[in-house]
Amino acid sequence: MRVPVKAMLGLAMAVTVQLADAQQATGPLSPVEQQIVAEIHAHAPQALELLRQSVLINSGTMNQPGVRAVGKLFRDQFDALGFQTRWIELPPEMRRAGHLLAERPATSAGRGKRLMLLGHLDTVFEPGNTTPAWEPQPEADGKVLRIKGQGVSDMKGGNVIIVEALRALQQVGALEGTRIAVMLTGDEEEAGDPKTISRGDMVDLAKRSDVALSFEGSITNKDGMAAATVGRRSTAFFELEVKARQAHSMGVFGPGGYGAIYEAARILDAFRQQVVEPGLTFNPGVILGGTEVGYDDAASRGSAFGKTNVIANTVTVKGDLRYLDYAQRDRAQARMREIVAQSLPGASATVNFRDSYPPMAVTPGNLKILAQYSQASQDAGLGPIGAVPPESRGAGDIQFVAPYIDSLDGLGASGGGAHSPNEYLEVPSIERSAIRAALLIYRLTRQD
The missing domain is CATH 3.40.630.10 (Zn peptidases)
Known part of the structure; x- marks a missing residue:
């Protein structure tokens, strides 16, 4: 964009x-x-x-x-x-x-x-x-x-x-x-x-x-x-949730799929490269990935469990989104949703947005x-x-x-x-x- x-x-x-x-x-x-x-x-x-x-x-x-x-x-x-x-x-x-x-x-x-x-x-x-x-x-x-x-x-x-x-x-x-x-x-x-x-x-x-x-x-x-x-600029938030098939790590890139962490990395880097306008920023402030993930919104604190020989099945990303006006917000959100939908094999993701301060x-x-x-x-x-x-x-x-x-x-x-x-x-x-x-x-x- x-x-x-x-x-x-x-x-x-x-x-x-x-x-x-x-x-x-x-x-x-x-x-x-x-x-x-x-x-x-x-x-x-x-x-x-x-x-x-x-x-x-x-x-x-x-x-x-x-x-x-x-x-x-x-x-x-x-x-x-x-x-x-x-x-x-x-x-x-x-x-x-x-x-x-x-x-x-x-x-x-x-x-x-x-x-x-x-x-x-x-x-x-x-x-x-x-x-x-x-x-x-x-x-x-x-x-x-x-x-x-x-x-x-x-x-x-x-x-x-x-x-x-x-x-x-x-x-x-x-x-x-x-x-x-x-x-x-x-x-x-x-x-x-x-x-x-x-x-x-x-x-x-x-x-x-x-x-x-x-x-x-x-x-x-x-x-x-x-x-x-x-x-x-506004203050708003985005939340990215990624799911994938859990499997033995020896199968990564193959039938076991890429896992949730690779999928999250793909999405965030695509945001960085493709969602570009003056005055628009989005910051992934916290990321948790593994086979067990928990996040406490009130305390802004989370935990994750995983093993190196297991393909991670879940990732949670919390971030903020700042934009100059609502038209810019709508363009950014639409492109981010498009990127999220282009899932790697064995993975899927959703992104949700929440406004806070208006621009x-x-x-x-x-x-x-x-x-x-x-x-x-x-x-x-x-x-x-x-x-x-x-x-x-x-x-x-x-x-x-x-x-x-x-x-x-x-x-x-x-x-x-x-x-x-x-x-x-x-x-x-x-x-x-x-x-x-x-x-x-x-x-x-x-x-x-």
Whole structure:
């Protein structure tokens, strides 16, 4: 399966045109926008302190009390900004803490785009993790430009940026009459199943919004330009089951057939060579083969038994499948099924697929929001914003809402090492990202 390049070239052309539009000469900030920027600068120490407080509360996804405590910390911030807040409970059997929802009070004089802002309260660092929670990294002159810690950039820094952007708007009177909702989920790192429930309120909010902005970490693209996310690949799974005749190994390649392991190897290598498109990947994460195989999905652990003088009769393969859009998914799945059906003698196989996170397709609407974000950044003297290739980011909450509304991700803090003991945040990025976000929100809430 080779590349249908016309669509890819068209997409590249659209990105280039949109960014060219966004990179026109910097325009002046209005007096109100100048006040917004000044408010963010003035409040920078308090913003860093809010980040510190949130990071010192362990909120690993499975630590429900910790997630709720971080939710309470941010809920207090939104209450003080005049938002109506509530905690969304999830069924106890899902073993998740729930989500925080904050909304501007509804008014008949509402104006501008209806915005939903997304963040998450949880981290991958469960209680007992030895990674230091908060570890400033001072420079030679004593300045702290980088902080290491649990979830500093993924994504408690992003949550703080949401608060700081909205606080600046509130201070200059620019929140009045706006229609803004904020959802901070409690299980982004490991979303509860079924996702129709764990993400049901988010989808409902999207259906009554116009634009979604998500504050996962900001990154730099290959050209060294600050970049935001206009597309993300799906997260899905495949399961390959292979059966064969068990027999003495001396008969392999003959009447006894090739066995399940050779058949699995044939299939996987054919996937690698024949199911090829830009942005499409599939990873066989675990494989078990022999005459007795068992796999525990909940524990992601399995066992296998076999002897070297016996032709293996069974193989199980578990893997993930990531695609840019549903058309690409359907092409890949169809070709994979064709490959599976071309069995070696004495063997047979089946492949099954399961979707998890939907893809966030690159759309003209997403590119338009990126162009406006880039223009706001340039107007503030912070330079243009490029686009992150969809295949370079993992799954995120925004993918559940992107099918319904224009969406942009990556508005959060800059840093690196996410999900590792070396996770860090660049301190100046709190101010930079809050300024960009506040200006974008201000302008969107004044558009029809």
